[in-house]
Amino acid sequence: SEAVDWPLRSAIWTGKIFLYVGLFLGVGGAFALAWLAGSGRAGQRFVAAAILSGLVASCLSLGLQGLDALGAPLSHLAQSVVWRTGLDTSFGWTVLVALIALGLGLLSLAGPRATAKPSALAGLAGVGVALAASGHASAAEPQWLTRPMVFLHGVGIALWAGALIPLGLALKGQSAGATPFLRRFSWAILPVVAVLAAAGIVLAVIQVQTPAALVDTAYG
Structure with a gap:
């Protein structure tokens, strides 16, 4: 069997984790501060840091994806062909849209x-578009269904997870705006969780198909 480049694999997953932190906790947090927190600014520094980490991770992830596509080691990361290859993959679209979404999230904080x-x-919508642009679930058939479901799933996660740190x-x-913030979040989160669960179930049914696949496949 083909040897696994564990340093590269670890770097790819680390980059994706920080990218998701930027999208879900960063852009999602920026949405919560703008739409749910009122005049409160609790958690703004954390949200800004999450967005900045996502910006760095998204750029690095593009090169790492290029390395993976070429089967090249981490030592080749500086080569221009690696970055061009990463940009030519479907993940390249994810990175480009993610950068726009992260930039919009930062603008909502500092603008x-x-x-x-x-x-x-707009940044929140960008989270959904970025996730729907690539990935195993979004590439599954029928794409007219899976891509919108990935979009809704991603937006739902960002809405829910992004609000937790600022709200907490x-x-x-015990700021003056904490109670109204909690009230708005409680009112908004019920339909969000419903959509999140529905989209997740649809994607799981399409991807897993049979109960046995829950344990027999990597996706399960």
Whole structure:
């Protein structure tokens, strides 16, 4: 069997984890601050740090994906052909859209107050588009169904997970806006969880198909 390049594999997964942190906790957190927190700013530094880590990770992930596609080791990361190859993969679209989404999330934090909500909303949509642009689930047939489901699943995760840190810090600090923040979150999260669960079930049925595949396949 073909030998696994564990340093590269580890780097790829580390990059993806930080990319997801940026998208879910960063962009999702920016949305929560803009739409749910009112005038509260609890957790803004964490959200900004998550977005910045996502920006770095998304750029590095592009090169790592190129290495994986070429079967090259980490020592070749600086070669231009590696980055071109990464950009030519479907993951290249994910990185490009993710960079836009992360930038919009950062703009909602640091830009004019009037642009915070539209920037955060556009960034949140970008999270879904980025995830739907590549990956095993989004590439499965029928794509007219799987890609929208991945979009909804990604947006749902960002909405839910992104609000947790700002909300938790607001409640811990007992700020004046903590209770309204909690009320808005509680009102919004029920339909979000419903959509998140429905999209997850649809994707699981399409990908797994049979109960036995839950233990017989890597996806299961």
